[in-house]
Amino acid sequence: MKLKLNRRGVTQVSRAALVLPVLVASAMSGCSSINDAMAPDKIDYKSAAKRTSTLDVPPDLTKIEGDRRYSVPDQNGTSTLSTYNQSTKTVQQQANSENVLPVTQGIRMERDGNQRWLVISNGTSADKLWQSMREFWQESGFLLVQDSPETGIMETDWAENRAKIPQDFIRNTIGKVFDGLYSTSERDKFRTRLERAQNGSFEVFISHRGAQEQLTGVDKSQTVWTPRPSDPELEAEFLSRFAQRLGVQKEQADRMVKSGGTGATTAAAAPAAAATAATSGGNTTLTQVNGTQALQLSEPFDRAWRSVGLALDRVNFTVEDRDRAQGLYYVRYVDPRDTVDNRGFFSKLFTKTGTEDSKKAKKYRVALKGDGTGTTVTVQNDAGQPEGTDVGKRILSLLDEQLR
Structure with missing residues (x-):
């Protein structure tokens, strides 16, 4: 390493000697940042919505009583030793019975295979629950493109998980000033579906759709957005x-995700619950029923209803209405052969559904009929007649791909 003296007599290190440690430090910090950003618990979505700071306090936060075991006894001269011992014993029993992190009653998570949903039976009204859902997605950084309490469907716009951007030295300096210069090659959107069960409780389903940017062309100079599997x-x-x-x-919610229950599952019961959930998914078979194409599910009606509803959400069908008693989903579907769209895939993927798309979409009914052990899924036209065209077969094929 060469040393040089300037006019003031101060030693200067050559440029190469200065740059090398900086690059090494940047690379080391970059690797650490990448690992942190790719961690599964790092989620930071950002859209065009204006982000506002929120108060991160649980809604039911209450002040925990202090430990009164060592409180000074009554000083008025009337307390006796036996009275003091009895009061101390009572306080100790109360302290042992209290739980710093109590299990919230009336909210649990159910699981069937890779499908999960929340069951809310704590007496919360539908209006209050819907408002909480709306605020939840907005506070998470999403714009809402569908907010329909009548159908129980709420859908976000496409958004980017900014936590996946590597936080290296350059990103932490230049990126803070020019944040728009950095972007990932993935986008996500979510659909929330709220249903009222027969016992009066509410069921909340969240489905994910993803897209990723890929290079195309001989010289890989162009990019297109393509769908990626749901997560x-x-x-x-x-x-x-x-x-x-x-x-x-949070601790209870984490246990809910792992066990698929209320979050109070013991460690010994967790492996059994996970094994049951992993093998609970039923098989699907495309078949013919009375000369009509049908999809046969080897699971009872209740499970099939949830599975088909989540599959419709993931495939992005427009569910206009549903009738659980009759086993009907009223959907809109756009036949690709009826559409001629000169827009690029990016424009079609990341723009809101317009009036032209709604005009091209046709109404269909996805009908479910259970026989106690299995469920048959068929497609009907808007008049309730069997849909024997290729469109009906295509809808069943899409559902089959999601339910496998």
Whole structure:
């Protein structure tokens, strides 16, 4: 390493000697930042919505009583030793019975295979629950493109998980000033579906759709956005966060995700619960029923209803209405052969559904009929007649791919 003396007599290190340690430090910090950013619990979505600071306090936060075991006894001269011992024993019993992190009652998570949903039976009204859902997605950094209390469907716009951007030395300096210069190659959107069960409780489903940017062309100079598979673990993470939004403690919500229950499952019972959930998914078979194409599910009606509803959400069908008693989903579907769209895939993927798309979409009914052990799924036209065209077969094929 060469040393040089300037006019003031101060030793100067050559440029190469100065740059090398900086690059090494930057690389080391960059690797650490990448690992941190890619951690599954790092989620920071950002859209065009204006982000405002929120008060991170659970809604049901109450002040925990202090430990009164060592409080000074009554000083008025009337307390006796036996009275003091009895009061101390009572306080000790109360302290042992208290739980610093109590289990929230009336909110639990159910699981069937890779599908999870929240069951809320704590007496919360539908209006209050819907408002909590709206605030939850907005505080998470999303714009809402569908907010329909009538159908129980709430859908976010496409957003980017900014936590996946590597936090290296350059990003931490230049990126703070020019944040828009950095972007990931993935986008996500979520659909929330609220249903009222037969016993009066509410069921909350969250489904995920993803897209990724890929290079195309001979010289890889162009990019296109293509769909990527849904992420059930990301759905479970947002279900957990929404449960916390409703007052569930984080530790309890984490146990909910792992066990698929209320969060009070013991460590010994957790492996059994996970094994049951992993093998609970039913098989699907495309078949013919009375000359009509049908999808046969080897699971009872209740489970099939949830599975088909979540599959419709993941495939992005427009569910206009549903009738659980009749086993009907009223959906809109756009036949690709009826559409001629000159827009690029990026424009079609990241723009809101316009009036032209709604005009091209046709109404269909997805009908479910259970026989006690299995469930048959068929497609009907808007008049309730069997849809024997290729469109009906295509809808069943899409559902089959999601339910496998």
